[in-house]
Amino acid sequence: MPAPPTAPRLRAAVVGTGAIAIGGHLPALAAHADEVELVAAVDVDAERLDAFRAEAGEGVAGYAELDEMLERERPDLVLIGTPPAFHREQVVTALRAGAWVLCEKPLCLSLAEYDAIAAAEGTDGGPYAAVVFQHRHGSGAVHARELLTSGALGRPLVAHCQTTWYRDTAYYSVPWRGRWATEGGGPTMGHGIHQTDLLLHLLGDWTEVRAMAGRLVHDVESEDVSTALVRFEGGALATVVNSVLSPQETSRIRIDCTDATVELTHLYGHTNDDWVYTPAPHVADTADAAERVRAWRTPAADLPSSHTAQLAGLLAALREGVRPPGSGHDARRTLEFTAALYKAAFTGLPVRAGEIGPGDPYYDAMHGDHPDWAPHTSVEESR
Template sequence: MRRPRRTREEKATSPTDHRLRAAIIGTGAVATHHLTAMSEHADVEPVAAVDLAPERLNAFLANHPGPRGYTDIDEMLATEKPDLVSVCTPPASHVDHVTRSLRAGAWVWCEKPPCLSLAGYEEMIAAQGEHGPYVSFVFQQRFGSGARHARELLDAHELGTPLVAHCQTTWYRDSEYFAVPWRGRWETEGGGPTMGHGIHQLDLLLHLLGPWTEVRAMTGRLWHEVATEDVSTALVRFDSGAMATVVNSVLSPDEVSRIRLDCSEATVELTHLYGHSNADWHYTPAPHVTDAARIERWRSPAHDEPSSHGAMLRQLVAAVREGRRPPCGEQDGRGILELVTALYKSAATGRAVRSGEIGPDDPFHAVVHGGAPEKLTGDGEADRS
């Protein structure tokens, strides 16, 4: 017999003493990553999957038996009363699905990008309880031993002062990829490779270097027949004084994801595609650094755990159990969305944009293209005034 379910307030203030009941909203390709991550945790029980398209839902359940299927989100939330909801739907629906789940008392694990605008983001965050439930956004490349080790070395000033950085997401997507109706459109995807692809590397860059202060950018639609940009470039200055170059592209046959940090004592470089392990991180000492033991310490993390949804979920589950704010939550999600929005604003206006300047009265707060998408694709001149 199923035990009585607790109210939102009871969930927020008392420890969870049963396996976390998990549901997935949206059964596209990324949902499989979430279900796989859940299957790696004995503490998580997938109980439900929701999709508005019955044929897609049935195909998902045929390949992944166990969860019960629903085509109505509210029915699922009322019937299953999950502790954790994974939102794996296209970005335009994130605000609705996240807020509904939070108000039903579930913690939420939402795919990137968080949503389409800072205004939408604030609506989601307002739906959190004072002591939970909370929402966490999927930025799995922060997780795993390689990223953790690099962050620890930087925090301990082992690598010296960060000075110059490069952040590269140069991928390739063909016309078939953009044939999916919601892709390549501002109103459904929220942007091109800046929002939908490069956001992972940008988030990892922020995780390693900390807050940014200023961005100058250019965007364009050079090849694909889409509404959004298909390439962007930017210069970013950080609180620390470090400066970074950023490139996001879906025009690049030789695909790579790359972060390089040149510090006063060493260069650390990560080169991979969609995920990384210790072997993808490389440390090059400055000529004056000759301590072999120190260099070996840089190159020898204590563990080897690849970046993955599972590595992130483990920390999210711990936060749920302890009733504390989760990783990649309120501040982290806003930080990366603000940087992406500022990049678009800089490209559209032709001027530098500073952290904190995009407030509720700014047109870029409500929509990332500021109401003039043509200025981000080369169809209109940037306002240089």
């Protein structure tokens, strides 16, 4: 009996060939080489493009213009790793050419831009645009979400989400960093958004945010630290801390439920071993406590959080013509939370889910054109 026909490999292109393309997208594409083929790369920097193509191997065409690449190569999937200010235009251009998109965070700089991207998506079967939120795709995160949503850990009560990293002055010497118009914000938008997304993925919809933000060290337009208090639809309360001022770097989520505490501590990616489950005393004292804890701690496999893990889900969705993980409501919810945190910090008022829409200044820009946080003319003039 003849073997069933093999589906043709999907055609992929990378836009922006810097470090994230080499360190994130290339390994992911290589891991799924039986399903997808990298056929093209786009970058305005010819030297950087050549270096990427040398790393990628033979058969990858190089282009300086996205439109030309889309017309000639007709890719099924476009992976975008350019600076954030280019994302909206590039994502919309790729979608209108019929390509699905996987774009680095932030997908765009505002809720208004997000809604413009959503309007360019297909209405039935794609193409769709997903944002790189790889931490929700590791097996440890998948397992934790199943436990939380099934009630196996009891009712979530208290949570803590922490992205305390360190970035020096040299980091902000890159012209587009630290500016509202080109990065969209500071660590709230550009760093902590990964952990924020994972927190929302685990706990679901939020209802209210109160926040503070500060520019304590770096001479930039945006904040370099923010803190928030969050209420979730299910009743849980959480704290969120984002910083680029913290010499002892860590990324952490802790959720205290009625029957157990689940903790994740890592930096830029997690494995199953980074997740710790601690039973509540009334559970630890029961006869089946050891069996319950083993079930909490034992996912079926150990798949680290990574671009590779997320790409697997996107490719499956593309084949089936369904909305991929990290898009639609989930991606917008995370961006809306970020906008709400900024609005709460800069106005001193609580912000509720669904409050920020057309006509609200925080719909069009994360800083809402707030006078205390108005952009400087230039970094040099601000010194």
